[in-house]
Each structure stands twice: as structure tokens, then as C-alpha cells.
Amino acid sequence: MDGVQCKGPESTLKDCGSKGWGKHYSYCADHSRDAGVRCSETINYGRFTRLADGPHLCSGRLEVLYGNTWYTVCAAAFDQQDAEVVCRELDCGAPVQVLGAAAFGKGGTQMWTQEIQCRGNELLIRLCPTSNDTKCSQDNNVGLICSGYTDLRLVNGPDICSGRVERQYFSKWGTVCDACWDMRAASVLCRQLNCGIAVSVVGSDWFGEGTDEIWTDVFDCDGNERKLSECSISSWSRAECSHSRDVGVICSGESILL
Numbered sequence: 001m002d003g004v005q006c007k008g009p010e011s012t013l014k015d016c017g018s019k020g021w022g023k024h025y026s027y028c029a030d031h032s033r034d035a036g037v038r039c040s041e042t043i044n045y046g047r048f049t050r051l052a053d054g055p056h057l058c059s060g061r062l063e064v065l066y067g068n069t070w071y072t073v074c075a076a077a078f079d080q081q082d083a084e085v086v087c088r089e090l091d092c093g094a095p096v097q098v099l100g101a102a103a104f105g106k107g108g109t110q111m112w113t114q115e116i117q118c119r120g121n122e123l124l125i126r127l128c129p130t131s132n133d134t135k136c137s138q139d140n141n142v143g144l145i146c147s148g149y150t151d152l153r154l155v156n157g158p159d160i161c162s163g164r165v166e167r168q169y170f171s172k173w174g175t176v177c178d179a180c181w182d183m184r185a186a187s188v189l190c191r192q193l194n195c196g197i198a199v200s201v202v203g204s205d206w207f208g209e210g211t212d213e214i215w216t217d218v219f220d221c222d223g224n225e226r227k228l229s230e231c232s233i234s235s236w237s238r239a240e241c242s243h244s245r246d247v248g249v250i251c252s253g254e255s256i257l258l
Contacts, residue, residue, distance in 0.1 A: 050063050073112050095147075188230075
């Protein structure tokens with residue numbers, strides 16, 4: 001591959017201009033001019049994140065990968081905003097509980113000593129600012145319990161793109177309270193379901209009341225996110241809700257291609 005001309009925003013090399021795969025200039029006919037790249041490791045935080053030694057993938061001891069080494073994270077100053085980013089990055093819904101004192105064991109890794117200072121709306125924990133090193137031991141590494149993988153659907157409507165909003169935590173489906181929903185969240189939901197744009201947010205008088213759980217997570221969406229898990233989520237709102245306040249959404253039903 002020769003003559004590569006990237007602008008920078010491309011996600012892969014094949015998206016850049018070039019002579020094409022398998023085509024090269026005569027002066028690059030042998031491997032004496034093979035290109036190499038050295039990437040920096042100056043990003044403040046790890047490249048990968050996981051929750052270890054928990055009952056499932058969405059609960060456990062927080063560990064991050066930096067270079068070739070996994071690190072546990074100190075519980076001191078690790079707060080709800082930090083937890084929101086981790087659960088979102090892992091596609092594990094919203095944070096339910098932040099636990100210190102090595103609740104999921106000490107593990108056999110090193111300790112990450114920098115304090116994490118997320119705002120809560122970052123897509124990846126590595127994008128959060130960090131402070132100076134702090135003193136911490138494995139006795140106080142942090143663990144997280146996230147609400148779990150979520151699925152979404154619109155039910156009891158005339159088609160799959162209109163209906164009562166329902167979310168699934170693991171195997172349990174539930175409705176969504178209208179006190180925790182707006183047109184920005186509806187726009188993201190319609191986009192995630194490949195149902196075009198949001199037309200309206202309606203009450204339970206449109207698509208009936210549900211009978212199962214009522215999820216009261218508050219979604220703080222900009223409206224441009226690709227899926228609801230990218231929105232900032234405040235878990236377990238204290239809003240008083242019943243099935244009479246189950247929210248419904250009407251989407252246009254056609255994907256808008258720009």
C-alpha cells in the first residue's frame with residue numbers, strides 16, 4: 001500500500017486515499033522501505049477497562065489496561081461521575097453502587113495511583129482528567145456494580161417504531177417513567193432502534209400501561225448520541241412513578257441518511 005493520504009478523521013487506513021491494496025511505486029517494490037509507526041502512551045488513562053471477579057461482566061473490581069499491564073484503581077475520591085463513565089463504556093447501563101475496601105478481592109495486579117476526575121459525560125474513562133499520584137493499597141481498590149446490559153423496545157404500538165418504551169436489565173423488562181424522559185432522549189432512542197427521528201413523546205393513554213418493573217433512570221442526552229448508553233445517566237431517580245406515567249415514543253419510522 002503506497003501513497004497513503006489521510007486527512008486525519010478517518011477511522012481506518014482503507015478510508016484514506018492511496019494507490020490501493022497490493023499496488024505500490026517501483027521504488028517501494030521490496031521491504032527495504034517498509035513504514036513503521038511509534039505511538040505515544042501519553043494518554044492519561046488506560047486503553048481498556050474491565051470489571052473483574054464479580055458475578056457477571058457488569059460487576060466487579062475495576063481494572064484498567066495501560067501498556068501491557070492491568071491496574072486496579074483506588075477507591076479514594078472515586079465517585080458517581082467516574083462510575084457513570086465506566087458503566088457506560090462497558091455498555092453496562094447505569095452505576096448502582098460504588099464499593100471500596102477491595103469488595104471484589106485484591107487481585108494480582110498493580111495499583112493505578114492517579115486520581116480520576118470525570119465529569120460524567122465522557123464516553124471512555126481514559127478521556128477523563130487525572131490528578132497527581134495518591135497513596136493507596138490493594139486493601140482499598142474500588143469495585144462497581146452496574147445495572148447491567150440493557151435492551152430497548154417500543155411495544156403495543158401500530159409498528160415497531162411507535163409504542164410504550166420498555167428497557168431490559170438482564171432478563172427483566174420494565175417501563176420508563178415520563179418524569180425522566182424528553183425529546184432529546186426520544187431522538188436517541190429512535191436513532192438506536194433505526195427508526196428515523198422522534199416525532200412525539202406521549203403518555204400511557206396512547207399505548208397503555210405496563211405491568212412489570214418501572215425504571216426511573218434519568219437520561220441527560222444532548223440528542224446527538226447514537227444510543228442511550230452514551231447519554232449521562234443518573235440511576236434510580238426518586239421521582240414518584242406508577243404505570244399511569246409510562247412513557248411512549250412515536251418515531252418517524254424511516255432512517256434519515258445525511
